[in-house]
Amino acid sequence: MRPADPGRLSGLRAELYDSGARQDAYERSVINLIASDNAVPGWRRHTLPYSGDMIQEGIVGRRPFAGAALHNELERIAAEVACEVFGVDHAILQPHSCSQANQAVYHGLLRPGDRVLALRFRAGGHLTHGMRHNFSGRTYAFDFYGVGADGRIDYDEALRAAKEFRPRLVVCGSSSYPWIYDVAALRALCDEVGAYLHLDLSHEAGLIAGGAFPCDLGPADVVTMSLDKTLRGPHGAAVLCRADLAGRMDAAVHPGTQSSFPVRRLTDAAAALLESQTAGFAEYARRSVALTRALGERLLAFDARAVVGGGSDKHYLLLDTERVFGRDGRAAEELLEDLGLLTNRQWLPHDRSSGFDDAGGLRLGTAWLSSCGYDTADADALADLLVRALSGDDRDDCAAAFAELVTRDRPGDVRGSTDFDWTAADGGSEA
Numbered sequence: 473m474r475p476a477d478p479g480r481l482s483g484l485r486a487e488l489y490d491s492g493a494r495q496d497a498y499e500r501s502v503i504n505l506i507a508s509d510n511a512v513p514g515w516r517r518h519t520l521p522y523s524g525d526m527i528q529e530g531i532v533g534r535r536p537f538a539g540a541a542l543h544n545e546l547e548r549i550a551a552e553v554a555c556e557v558f559g560v561d562h563a564i565l566q567p568h569s570c571s572q573a574n575q576a577v578y579h580g581l582l583r584p585g586d587r588v589l590a591l592r593f594r595a596g597g598h599l600t601h602g603m604r605h606n607f608s609g610r611t612y613a614f615d616f617y618g619v620g621a622d623g624r625i626d627y628d629e630a631l632r633a634a635k636e637f638r639p640r641l642v643v644c645g646s647s648s649y650p651w652i653y654d655v656a657a658l659r660a661l662c663d664e665v666g667a668y669l670h671l672d673l674s675h676e677a678g679l680i681a682g683g684a685f686p687c688d689l690g691p692a693d694v695v696t697m698s699l700d701k702t703l704r705g706p707h708g709a710a711v712l713c714r715a716d717l718a719g720r721m722d723a724a725v726h727p728g729t730q731s732s733f734p735v736r737r738l739t740d741a742a743a744a745l746l747e748s749q750t751a752g753f754a755e756y757a758r759r760s761v762a763l764t765r766a767l768g769e770r771l772l773a774f775d776a777r778a779v780v781g782g783g784s785d786k787h788y789l790l791l792d793t794e795r796v797f798g799r800d801g802r803a804a805e806e807l808l809e810d811l812g813l814l815t816n817r818q819w820l821p822h823d824r825s826s827g828f829d830d831a832g833g834l835r836l837g838t839a840w841l842s843s844c845g846y847d848t849a850d851a852d853a854l855a856d857l858l859v860r861a862l863s864g865d866d867r868d869d870c871a872a873a874f875a876e877l878v879t880r881d882r883p884g885d886v887r888g889s890t891d892f893d894w895t896a897a898d899g900g901s902e903a
């Protein structure tokens with residue numbers, strides 16, 4: 473290896489700080505409709521329970537590194553908060569991401585080659601639900617269920633597939649399926665074929681915690697969820713389960729699929745979970761769903777084909793740019809990005825082609841909008857702007873409409889908060 477060149481390093485340092493500062497400024501100048509993104513409350517940058525940098529590994533009471541007494545205490549408290557919020561017996565907050573949490577679930581419940589039934593990728597499933605390029609599709613034998621013409625999961629098809637395929641595990645969860653899940657139907661299906669039920673609530677966790685998305689975790693054997701996304705916590709994930717699977721899931725996380733984790737992830741996550749039980753968070757979650765609805769209604773008023781399935785129960789909807797505007801998802805994403813509207817191209821259930829660049833539409837998320845205090849009048853204005861931009865209206869006119877939306881001060885914007893109102897969602901005070 474060649475020795476480092478101090479002159480080059482000094483140049484790279486300047487580039488790094490310059491580039492980082494421009495990214496900070498850029499993020500303040502855009503409207504972020506990427507459904508997995510969110511804006512983190514300002515108070516969390518100042519008043520978190522623990523601000524150290526230690527890592528730890530293993531489970532409570534069984535650690536390979538010294539200095540673990542308080543780590544045990546912190547992990548026990550954080551896990552208890554998660555159990556309390558989601559009404560489960562056992563919680564592990566160590567996974568680095570929801571992909572890794574899913575990996576741990578498969579590792580804990582399956583052997584390589586075992587059969588798994590999951591929602592088809594184009595119907596909303598995730599890479600870790602059996603995509604052939606992903607570890608999941610390479611390690612386990614996946615089959616899929618899908619959605620009907622109305623865009624809703626076809627539970628009868630899922631049952632037929634399960635009876636024929638005899639999976640050991642059924643995965644329910646999605647990245648781009650905008651509707652409530654019928655968890656009871658999937659439980660019945662699992663009982664019929666003797667399979668475990670895994671709910672992957674990566675996207676919905678914050679909405680569920682905030683009471684804005686009904687989803688019964690009780691029938692599931694195992695649940696995974698992102699701590700970031702709608703939950704607005706640190707990047708990472710949780711595995712939740714019943715008491716009888718606790719030992720297996722602990723071992724599946726460590727030593728099964730990961731070693732160390734930053735202790736701060738546990739404490740940051742616990743702070744976010746506690747916040748999720750406050751009135752302010754409930755309002756954020758409710759508003760995110762209301763914003764999706766408002767955006768959807770306005771887009772549907774423009775063209776009845778605009779919103780795939782005709783609506784959404786969540787913090788995102790799917791916009792069919794191909795059919796309505798004659799632009800594929802990639803072209804639409806790039807056009808909007810040029811204005812400062814960040815979205816992501818999205819495969820739609822009816823898309824025929826298989827290339828990522830051929831996605832037929834966009835996924836439009838509202839969690840960031842809600843955290844930044846946008847209201848339903850803003851959602852209407854945003855829908856109008858999307859329609860104008862995607863219809864090819866004059867760019868300067870669209871840019872002016874965009875500037876109007878992005879610059880306004882909004883009282884509900886959490887980014888500016890320096891402390892937090894711990895008033896509970898039921899009106900009680902935790903302070």
Ligand SMILES: Cc1ncc(COP(=O)(O)O)c(C=O)c1O
Pocket residue numbers: 508569570571572574597598600645646647672673674675698708
């Ligand atoms: C349903 C679902 N599961 C798992 C994941 C993986 O999460 P991560 O990207 O944090 O690994 C995602 C990511 O968006 C997801 O949508």
